[in-house]
Amino acid sequence: xxxxxxxxxxxxxxxxxxxxxxxxxxxxxxxxxxxxxxxxxxxxxxxxxxxxxxxxxxxxxxxxxxxxxxxxxxxxxxxxxxxxxxxxxxxxxxxxxxxxxxxxxxxxxxxxxxxxxxxxxxxxxxxxxxxxxxxxxxxxxxxxxxxxxxxxxxxxxxxxxxxxxxxxxxxxxxxxxxxxxxxxxxxxxxxxxxxxxxxxxxxxxxxxxxxxxxxxxxxxxxxxxxxxxxxxxxxxxxxxxxxxxxxxxxxxxxxxxxxxxxxxxxxxxxxxxxxxxxxxxxxxxxxxxxxxxxxxxxxxxxxxxxxxxxxxxxxxxxxxxxxxxxxxxxxxxxxxxxxxxxxxxxxxxxxxxxxxxxxxxxxxxxxxxxxxxxxxxxxxxxxxxxxxxxxxxxxxxxxxxxxxxxxxxxxxxxxxxxxxxxxxxxxxxxxxxxxxxxxxxxxxxxxxxxxxxxxxxxxxxxxxxxxxxxxxxxxxxxxxxxxxxxxxxxxxxxxxxxxxxxxxxxxxxxxxxxxxxxxxxxxxxxxxxxxxxxxxxxxxxxxxxxxxxxxxxxxxxxxxxxxxxxxxxxxxxxxxxxxxxxxxxxxxxxxxxxxx
Numbered sequence: 001x002x003x004x005x006x007x008x009x010x011x012x013x014x015x016x017x018x019x020x021x022x023x024x025x026x027x028x029x030x031x032x033x034x035x036x037x038x039x040x041x042x043x044x045x046x047x048x049x050x051x052x053x054x055x056x057x058x059x060x061x062x063x064x065x066x067x068x069x070x071x072x073x074x075x076x077x078x079x080x081x082x083x084x085x086x087x088x089x090x091x092x093x094x095x096x097x098x099x100x101x102x103x104x105x106x107x108x109x110x111x112x113x114x115x116x117x118x119x120x121x122x123x124x125x126x127x128x129x130x131x132x133x134x135x136x137x138x139x140x141x142x143x144x145x146x147x148x149x150x151x152x153x154x155x156x157x158x159x160x161x162x163x164x165x166x167x168x169x170x171x172x173x174x175x176x177x178x179x180x181x182x183x184x185x186x187x188x189x190x191x192x193x194x195x196x197x198x199x200x201x202x203x204x205x206x207x208x209x210x211x212x213x214x215x216x217x218x219x220x221x222x223x224x225x226x227x228x229x230x231x232x233x234x235x236x237x238x239x240x241x242x243x244x245x246x247x248x249x250x251x252x253x254x255x256x257x258x259x260x261x262x263x264x265x266x267x268x269x270x271x272x273x274x275x276x277x278x279x280x281x282x283x284x285x286x287x288x289x290x291x292x293x294x295x296x297x298x299x300x301x302x303x304x305x306x307x308x309x310x311x312x313x314x315x316x317x318x319x320x321x322x323x324x325x326x327x328x329x330x331x332x333x334x335x336x337x338x339x340x341x342x343x344x345x346x347x348x349x350x351x352x353x354x355x356x357x358x359x360x361x362x363x364x365x366x367x368x369x370x371x372x373x374x375x376x377x378x379x380x381x382x383x384x385x386x387x388x389x390x391x392x393x394x395x396x397x398x399x400x401x402x403x404x405x406x407x408x409x410x411x412x413x414x415x416x417x418x419x420x421x422x423x424x425x426x427x428x429x430x431x432x433x434x435x436x437x438x439x440x441x442x443x444x445x446x447x448x449x450x451x452x453x454x455x456x457x458x459x460x461x462x463x464x465x466x467x468x469x470x471x472x473x474x475x476x477x478x479x480x481x482x483x484x485x486x487x488x489x490x491x492x493x494x495x496x497x498x499x500x501x502x503x504x505x506x507x508x509x510x511x512x513x514x515x516x517x518x519x520x521x522x523x524x525x526x527x528x529x530x531x532x533x534x535x536x537x538x539x540x541x542x543x544x545x546x547x548x549x550x551x552x553x554x555x556x557x558x559x560x561x562x563x564x565x566x567x568x569x570x571x572x573x574x575x576x577x578x579x580x581x582x583x584x585x586x587x588x589x590x591x592x593x594x595x596x
Contacts, residue, residue: 046098100162118289118291119289120288131249133167138199147181149205156187157192167301249297446480448479475513498528502580512526
């Protein structure tokens with residue numbers, strides 16, 4: 001009957017055979033062009049923080065649901081532990097990932113990841129902030145507060161685990177927690193259940209675990225309900241799990257740099273449409289998915305812990321700063337090089353100048369000693385002439401008696417008299433040599449009273465020349481003193497000869513010496529009856545400045561140096577009844593303070 005079939009369309013007659021051919025072509029074409037079409041494979045990686053089996057059990061229903069919703073693609077779940085997941089993302093073998101908050105920061109700041117959804121937790125009636133840490137102890141443990149665990153062994157899966165450690169580590173940065181709280185952390189490894197077993201077996205005193213882990217194990221009959229106890233619980237109202245830290249965004253769904261954006265758009269649409277009571281949502285321990293959460297708090301946590309992937313280590317920051325401010329480094333190197341060299345040069349010059357100064361001071365003192373010898377020379381010559389004349393008389397007298405045949409002289413008495421005169425000469429020469437001798441300064445204990453009397457005896461020859469009487473007042477019989485005996489002798493000779501010159505120049509004939517001793521000091525005073533000071537003490541202390549016609553100008557300078565070498569004080573002042581008083585004050589030193 002086909003040849004009888006006709007079709008009238010828009011005024012055209014079409015035979016029935018052609019209609020049948022068109023129907024066959026319409027039926028066959030879909031099979032010809034669509035029979036070989038296969039769904040595109042898409043790999044979705046997931047972080048197996050509690051083991052591969054648990055990850056597959058939790059996330060495989062969501063993958064099957066996506067395969068039903070988007071049949072033109074075939075989604076594959078790849079459960080990976082931390083290091084393997086990072087390697088797969090780095091190698092760009094994953095198009096999408098489902099990951100916890102910590103790895104979202106680590107991977108999201110190093111690789112081109114885009115967050116498309118955040119898991120909704122069933123806690124608190126549905127919230128996207130449900131990640132944190134809980135500090136657990138055994139129920140029979142004596143600890144009641146977090147601070148009591150300071151220095152105790154605390155277990156965790158890994159220091160890089162977010163809920164398993166990092167959230168708690170960030171929390172204890174607060175000042176109310178001791179620094180050594182996490183000083184004995186033990187890394188036990190994944191999965192988290194291994195840490196729970198270590199706590200039960202008393203290998204650790206406490207455990208840092210993710211939020212709701214213990215509650216989930218109790219619900220699955222993996223743990224006795226009352227076996228563990230949480231410390232520092234700060235769970236929000238209506239939150240069904242224990243929490244020891246603040247809460248952070250939940251797990252997230254992200255696309256990698258090699259994912260198809262149109263496919264990502266379809267995935268987002270279907271994830272947001274997932275019902276909260278669906279089997280897929282329940283398997284994922286959630287109420288479905290919502291828009292991505294802000295990650296500012298996560299970034300702040302990583303920065304505070306010094307673990308942010310974009311945060312350079314301190315040594316890299318120092319290196320970068322040095323590169324940017326290289327001129328400061330150059331200046332520092334120059335200063336650190338030049339300053340020590342300059343310091344050594346200055347120290348060397350200082351030592352050399354000190355040596356020269358000591359040499360000059362020794363030369364000045366020697367010049368002053370020679371001046372004293374010149375001043376005392378005529379008096380000493382007169383004094384030496386007396387014993388020499390006596391010896392000569394003894395010898396001539398004995399010779400005369402021998403010539404006359406008188407041999408009754410007592411030779412022992414005669415020789416004793418001659419010996420006494422020789423001793424007298426020897427004493428005078430020794431005193432003169434002490435003044436002239438240039439010896440290194442050496443300090444020791446001696447009797448200051450005895451030194452003063454011996455010096456007065458020496459200078460008395462000079463005083464007799466000018467008919468000046470030296471009167472000693474208030475001098476102790478013994479006065480132990482620690483110092484330079486030669487220097488003190490020169491000091492006294494200088495002051496006495498100056499006083500004799502001043503008194504004789506004014507037509508007077510007295511010089512007074514007085515020594516007083518207190519618990520703190522010894523004071524020597526020498527007063528003349530001259531006309532007083534003709535200039536200030538500062539001017540008189542200048543070397544080679546003198547008011548005397550035949551003076552050298554070094555006497556007072558040497559006196560000052562000797563006094564300062566003994567930590568004493570030296571001053572000159574005019575007296576009310578004319579004359580000048582020279583006052584020397586030495587600090588008193590106990591005899592047992594120095595070795596004699």
